[in-house]
Structure formats: structure tokens, C-alpha cells
């Protein structure tokens with residue numbers, strides 16, 4: 506019984522396959538046939554669909570050219586699309602479809618704001634919050650990131666809604682690599698006026714520990730002029746060491762080798778501000794002989810940053826200020842009041858436009874300079890000419906020439922008063938090099954004050 510049942514099933518299958526075969530043969534012989542290369546296709550969103558190709562035959566003849574293709578794929582939209590291929594020969598026809606899946610195949614991206622190797626203080630716990638994750642479809646998926654810790658490794662894993670996955674692993678080193686930071690209250694290389702207070706305080710901060718050993722070698726005697734070197738060392742408990750040296754210059758007012766940088770005619774946006782930046786960087790004080798031009802805030806900066814704000818005249822108009830003593834003092838009062846209004850500083854330090862030896866004033870009033878140099882002193886002012894020209898009053902427009910004219914005429918045997926103009930870009934551009942030359946050659950930079958000895962030219966009118 507069983508045997509007979511098994512044979513029946515086999516016979517049934519055999520007949521079934523025979524029918525299929527016959528059908529296929531009939532279909533191939535009597536109907537057109539379309540063969541697709543790669544049946545279903547998956548493409549990435551926003552990419553282009555490239556037809557993989559097809560062939561059509563009828564009775565052994567290639568009729569590919571007669572195939573019509575109907576497609577309506579939007580590769581910018583996720584979905585399943587159908588492409589219909591059809592061909593007909595007389596009354597016989599064939600339709601066939603291909604499915605195109607437009608899917609999101611683009612992986613999300615994990616971005617770390619820290620390095621792949623991360624150093625953490627030995628006693629600290631590392632909290633990984635230094636990542637962001639973005640996906641082309643889901644946008645910000647930072648909150649989907651899984652952070653997996655395994656020993657010294659942290660793996661960041663994220664999947665977008667289409668299950669594309671991104672992964673980054675980084676390593677934590679529990680090690681302090683950095684020495685403590687030493688900061689001086691006085692700045693890096695301060696100049697201290699003789700018998701003035703010197704702030705020798707400093708702070709030591711370590712990135713990892715409070716257990717730091719600091720030592721100071723050397724002392725500064727503010728009652729004796731000279732150059733002092735003080736060495737600071739700091740070592741954290743992990744053996745990282747920092748060494749810093751501070752050079753302190755104790756100087757006297759008007760000491761030989763002093764440089765008074767003086768800037769006339771400002772303030773001026775674009776030059777005075779940059780000059781102030783350089784002076785700040787270099788920790789150098791200077792003197793500005795200002796006018797009524799330029800914005801108030803630059804005069805405020807000059808004063809607040811420790812420079813001397815001197816007076817040059819309000820208008821700098823020779824024909825007005827040198828036509829009478831009265832005009833000169835009216836004009837001077839105007840710039841004096843401006844400085845006082847901005848800073849609260851009652852400036853009594855002046856420079857005559859053109860210098861006290863100018864001859865241009867002869868055009869407007871004979872003998873006026875002779876009167877003025879006396880009268881300014883009577884009224885409690887001090888005036889300062891110069892003994893070094895920078896060339897920026899008209900001789901040159903090259904910063905290299907400004908640099909050369911100043912540095913070649915400096916002397917260690919006197920006080921050097923340098924005439925410059927903070928409205929000149931080439932002076933601005935030469936300044937840093939001039940200061941560095943001065944420092945490297947043992948000069949002292951200072952600002953003029955009422956204790957500075959007047960340097961005056963011989964009057965010519």
C-alpha cells in the first residue's frame with residue numbers, strides 16, 4: 506500500500522514538471538520573451554537609477570529594440586517602485602516588472618570633539634559628552650548614541666532609522682601629561698621703577714591635582730637698579746615639572762638708556778588701537794600727544810593701559826595756534842578738557858606742533874615760540890621735544906626705514922625721546938621690531954611723566 510502511494514506522488518510530480526516544461530517551451534517558441542539583468546534593484550536615496558539592462562527575443566530573434574519601458578521612480582523619496590517592460594509581436598505580447606527599492610543606505614556620522622586618544626587625570630572619572638551624531642535623514646541623532654565602556658576603551662554606536670550603523674572607538678589613558686601652569690601677577694618681564702612696589706605674587710595651577718610643589722630661586726631688590734632673574738619651578742604629584750624664568754628690571758626715572766616712545770597727532774582708528782595692542786603685548790609704556798581727532802575710547806584706552814596722555818593741541822592748525830598766545834592757549838585748553846573729560850587726568854605734559862624749534866610759526870607771528878615756551882612753564886606745563894626722528898613725519902613711508910632710523914640713533918648714554926606718529930601705518934608696522942630691538946639691547950622703555958626731565962630744542966622764532 507505504502508509503495509503504491511509513494512509511486513503515485515512521484516508520478517504526479519513528474520507530470521507536473523512535464524506540464525511546466527511544455528508550457529515553457531510553448532511560451533518561448535510562440536510568445537515574445539523579456540530577460541532582465543538583475544531582477545530587483547536597491548538604490549540609495551538621492552542617487553541615480555541606472556538601468557541594469559534587459560534583452561527580448563521572439564522565436565530566436567533579438568527584439569530588444571521594440572521593448573517599451575514605463576518607469577516612475579523618484580530617487581528622492583524612499584519607497585518601492587515598479588518598472589514595467591513590455592513588448593508585443595502581432596497579437597502576442599509580454600509584460601514583465603522589475604522592483605526598485607529606494608532605501609536609505611547612508612551611514613550616520615559620529616563626530617568627536619576630542620581626540621581618539623584621550624588623557625584623563627588619574628583620579629578623575631571620564632564623562633563622555635564629547636560626541637555628536639548626525640544622519641542624512643534623521644538629522645541630529647546624538648540622543649540615540651549608545652556609549653559602551655570596556656576597560657580603557659569607549660565605543661560610540663549609533664543606528665539611524667534605516668538601521669545603518671556607525672561606530673567609533675577611542676581610548677582613555679588615565680595619565681597626567683601636563684605640568685602645572687605658573688602665572689605672575691606682575692606680567693612676564695616687568696620693569697619696576699626704583700623704590701616702587703613690586704608684586705612678586707604668583708599662582709600655580711595644575712590640571713589634575715592640588716598636590717604641587719613650587720619653589721622660587723632668586724630675589725628682586727627694588728631699592729637697587731639692575732636686571733634681576735627669578736626662577737620658578739613647580740612639580741605636580743605625577744612628576745610633571747614646569748620651569749619659568751622672570752626677568753625683572755629695576756630702573757630709575759630718566760636713567761641712561763631709557764627710551765620714551767612718543768606718538769603725536771592721534772588718536773586714529775586702525776593705527777592707534779593696533780599700537781596699543783602691541784604695547785600691551787610687550788608690556789611697554791609710552792606717551793601719546795593727542796589732538797581732538799579720533800574717538801574718545803582710544804584716549805580712554807591709552808590712559809587705562811598705563812600710558813601717559815600728553816597734549817599736542819586740539820586742531821594742529823599752525824595758522825591758528827601760532828597766530829597769538831591767546832589762540833594757542835584756547836586751543837590747548839580744548840584738548841586738555843577733552844582728555845580730562847575722558848580720563849579725569851589733568852594733563853600738563855605737552856608737545857608743540859612742529860616742535861619748539863619750528864620756523865613755520867614765523868609766518869603767523871614773529872617771536873611767538875619765544876613767548877610760548879616761557880608761558881607754558883608759567884602756567885604749570887612741561888614740554889618735550891625729541892632727540893630721535895623716526896622719519897614718519899614725511900621723510901619715509903617705509904616701516905623698514907622707520908625701524909632703521911630709530912634703532913640706529915638709540916644711545917645708552919642718554920635718555921632717548923623718539924618722535925613718532927600713531928596715525929601712520931608704517932610706524933604701527935615698525936613698532937614691534939623696534940621694541941624687540943630695544944629689549945634685546947638692554948634699553949628700558951618708559952612713559953614721560955612730570956618727573957621726567959624736559960628735553961627741549963633751541964627756539965628759532
Ligand code: ZN
Pocket residue numbers: 769770817821858859
Ligand atoms: Zn604733530
